[in-house]
Amino acid sequence: MSFPVLPLESDHAANELSKKPHSHLTTAWISTDIRKHKMPALLSSMASRAAFVTPRFLATVAPTEPKSKPAQDPMKSFYRKDLKIQKATKEQMHTKPDHLQVEKVKFGHTYADHMMTCDWDETNGWAAPKIEPITDLKIHPGAKVLHYASELFEGMKAYRGLDNKIRLFRPEMNMARMRRTAARAALPDFDAEEAVQILIEMLKIDQEWVPYSNVCSLYIRPTLIGTDPTLGVAFSKNAKFFVITGPAGQYYATGFQPVKLLADSRHIRAFPGGVGAYKMGCNYAPTIWVGKEAEKKNCQQVLWLNGEDEEITEVGTMNIFVLWKNEQGELELVTPPLHKGLILPGVTRDSLLELAREMNEFKVSERIFYMEDVKKALAENRLFEMFGCGTACVVNPVGSIHYHNKEKNEYEDWNIPTMKSKYNVMQRFYDTIVDIQYGRLERPGWTREI
């Protein structure tokens, strides 16, 4: 079974559908709460209300291909059945951080023992995928990935639950996005479900690297690069798919840490007609210098704006949500829409939107909004929460914005009262998502056990 590559436009359709009352839904989602720890009252009420599935959710997991699979074709994908496994010797294995250390492990600095690699070439298609001890890649100095950023990636995590089962969170969403990105980056396609199954095999081999901790996880980095060793700015005739993994420590050691954002419309991340909606490496390189500039101003993240009218798009490497009372007096959760192609269609974003619609406590909107709107809402005490969301942190509260007022050419500091919100929406999102990830709350279709 492989999953459909969802067109971005489906988001709008889902949004429209979600405005209809949930009562028209015929398929119920069976909520089996296996939470073994204290559940906040508000979340509890949400969990019982969440016994629905939105049309969007159904669309995401419903298989659209016939059950009789076509013959396997190396021009179309690599396959789980062809997997070649060479396990690391004792000498090749690395020391795992122990229980106490693992929470302090710095993101992306420690790698598990194995990597998966699979080569592709235009003539023969995909070779057999391999799992082998992690080692340096040998790359020709003329390879397109080193010159023209012929590269893309995904970020996902494996979580060890209290039941000791290891779960992936909606991995099909990541693999569907990776296929869309590959198409835009002119790199080869593959079968999303085969990729997930190979990931699962890899996690079985490195399962001891998945931390025994309900605040840590094993980060998974699938990557696809163009390895064609020729210097024309052209389609890469060779490519390599690879996956590396490594433990990710605790994001919030002492509770949520609200971040300060640099908002300066002179720095742009993405633009209409560009590739902001794809997880291509090229979207990240230009942000590194801007991130350094933000650091100099004691900001931890950048709030990415677009255009003369300072449309809000993303925050750091996360999607952004605002909870406010809008100008019509409605309580509204708002996040920028996908249709302009300026933002990454985040898996956490999609999950929060779905949960929010199930909560049915406020209006949920995917629509364009501006810095001016935020300023006005703050001035009128209508803005309650602002937070980023992504795989790394689930949610990340915004505490203040260091705004460059381009008309005055001055910086202004805006305080955002996210941590004082009586609605507590961010916190409830966080609790629900991590409960699902660690198996404390069952939500069929959102987790895959390995």
Next chain:
Amino acid sequence: MSFPVLPLESDHAANELSKKPHSHLTTAWISTDIRKHKMPALLSSMASRAAFVTPRFLATVAPTEPKSKPAQDPMKSFYRKDLKIQKATKEQMHTKPDHLQVEKVKFGHTYADHMMTCDWDETNGWAAPKIEPITDLKIHPGAKVLHYASELFEGMKAYRGLDNKIRLFRPEMNMARMRRTAARAALPDFDAEEAVQILIEMLKIDQEWVPYSNVCSLYIRPTLIGTDPTLGVAFSKNAKFFVITGPAGQYYATGFQPVKLLADSRHIRAFPGGVGAYKMGCNYAPTIWVGKEAEKKNCQQVLWLNGEDEEITEVGTMNIFVLWKNEQGELELVTPPLHKGLILPGVTRDSLLELAREMNEFKVSERIFYMEDVKKALAENRLFEMFGCGTACVVNPVGSIHYHNKEKNEYEDWNIPTMKSKYNVMQRFYDTIVDIQYGRLERPGWTREI
């Protein structure tokens, strides 16, 4: 001696200065014409008129640092004097294409025997540069270059003259641009002159790879990548500078081949607030898919537009020039300006502007212009020439534009009469530049002999 990193804004100043009559210049450029082949009459007239040097030219080559060099510091640069050379064994050497083959060599498919590499880390700065047999680079699968496009490059050429001397064309310009790009990409700085001197050493070793042909050259690809093996979207604590070279065949085997351009404002290369002015790898990845779309429409290149009003920016990987009679009735050579940061400050672009100002036959403008202007000029038979320019081809005539009319959502074909121009400006530019490159026309400061 190292060369100053020129701010982009200097271009405007130079433009202003160039409006003044040349007679105020005190430093004459001694034109020693050593051409051994047929010289077109128009070029001959230009060569004699070219016995000037513009203020811009002086600004580019004038050393600004004191003659007593500061102590060498690995935190600031690698150094020629530290160079370690390991020559290829006979077994490691590759077969060179012979005289007849070399003109047909496909760009970027064949590499010379040696490469230069130099590693940098945050703590120790630059290590000793090495010249060694070309071989695969060993890169950690978590290296930032493979995920976040932490990479940049330059493109330059070495030419073998009829006098058998090998020349580089304005290499200081490339190295100055590479330093500017490195700063924007948050990769380490280096001394431009040390880099040129190391290039020269490398070319001495591989000098037999510089084709014995006055239509071929040895392409040189200096590259800088972030090799830090950690997954944070952050400043790379490790980097590698490397240079590979390879023969480039004849660009125009049967005279100029006018190209057809796809002009579709739905595809954007660069945008204000982005990095279009830097030779970062990230500018190229998104263009590969668009290039494939152009191919499907029988277009060889893409004419990159910007914004609702379809401002003209670049063509393929080249800068663009138009020769027309403007709406004021003046004969004008126009090219988009640098100050918006949308276009690459090309070395050939800069050279053509300088030659054009010396020619003093028409107005020379670096200013914004739009598709609408081109359409109007074509309709009124005022547009004479349109051509791209760059290191690969010197100049590349535009024969037609396949324009997507966004209001009608239809394609239109516009014929561009470049090849019929009575002014012959593109041809004269071409002849002059290649004459300088192959040593047939002397222009001190524009070539470096190895």
